[in-house]
Amino acid sequence: MKIVKRGFTGIATLALIFSTLVISPQKTNASETDVQLAKSTVNSYIKAVEKQDPEEMVKWVIDKRFTSSEQQKSEYNVILRNNEFNDAKLENIKKTGETIKATISLKRKNDGRVESVELPVVKDMDSTWKLVIGDVSTRDEKSIVYDTSEKKSSNPNMSTLSTAVAYYEFDLAKQGSCCTHTAYSDSSFDMTGYSVGINGWQELPSTNTKVTVVYQIVKKGVFSDDVKGEKIIQDFYRKKGTWYYETISTFEKESGVYLKITNPSSTNGVYGAGNVYQ
Secondary structure, three states: OHHHHHHHHHHHHHHHHHHHHHHHHHHHHHHHHHHHHHHHHHHHHHHHHHOOOHHHHOOOEEEOOOOOHHHHHHHHHHHHHHOOEEEEEEEEEEEEOOEEEEEEEEEEOOOOOEEEEEEEEEEOOOOOEEEEEOOOEEEOOOOOEEEEEOOOOOOOOHHHOOOEEEEEEEEEOOOOOOOOOEEEOOOOEOOOOOEEEEEEEEEOOOOOOOOEEEEEEEEEOOOOEEEEEEEEEEOOEOOOOOOEEEEEEOOOOOOOEEEEEEOOOOOOOEEEEEEEEO
C-alpha cells in the first residue's frame, strides 16, 4: 500500500506541475493578445484620422462627447477641418491589471511642440476593442488664460451684452461615479473678441452646499479637447435667485469653440444652466 500511495502522490505532483506549465502560458498569451488587439485598434484610428475619414473613425472609438454615431460623424467633419494637431503616433501601450492604456503623441500645427495624451482602450459590448475619448484634455499652457471667481456676482445690465451665441445646461454627477461629470454648450461659436461672457446658475438644489464648477473654452479635437481659456466659479447661485455673470478670456479670437462644463467634486453633483454672450 505504501508503494501505491507513493506512486499516486508522484503522479498527482507531476499532474500539478504539468497543469501549471500549461495554464500559465495561456493566461500570458491571452494578455498579450489583448494588448495586440488594442494596439491594432489605436493604429487603425490614427490611420482613419490621417485619411480624414469620419466613417472609419467612428468604428474604432467610444467618444463620450457625443450621443449618437450620426452626431459623432457630423462633428468629426468639422473637427478634422479645425484640428490643432497632426502627426499622431502611438508611443506606448500597456496593460495594468484589467486596464489597457495607450500613450499617443501629438504635434501642434502652429509651433511643432509635441504633447502626449494617455487614453484607455476597452472591449466594447460586441467584444471589439475601442479607444475611449472624452475624459482627457490637452492644454497649450502658453496660451491659456486661467481665472477663479469666489465672489457673488449680480445680474449684469444685459443691454451691455450682445446676443447669446450658445446655451448650456447640465446635470453632473460627482467624479468617480458611473454617470457623466462633463457637459458642453449646445452649439459651437466663433469669438469676435478675446473673451466671452457666461450668465447662469449653479447649485445643488435644496442645500446650501458650496459648489465648484469649471467652465472652459475648448476646441474639440480628434483625440481630446484643447483648452483655450478657463474660469472656475466657486459658490452656489440659485436658479430662482441671483445668477453669476463672469467672463472667460483667451489669447486668440478662437473659432469653432464650445463651452465645456466640468464638475471636479468627488463628493457631490451639481445642476446648472446659462447662456454664452459676445
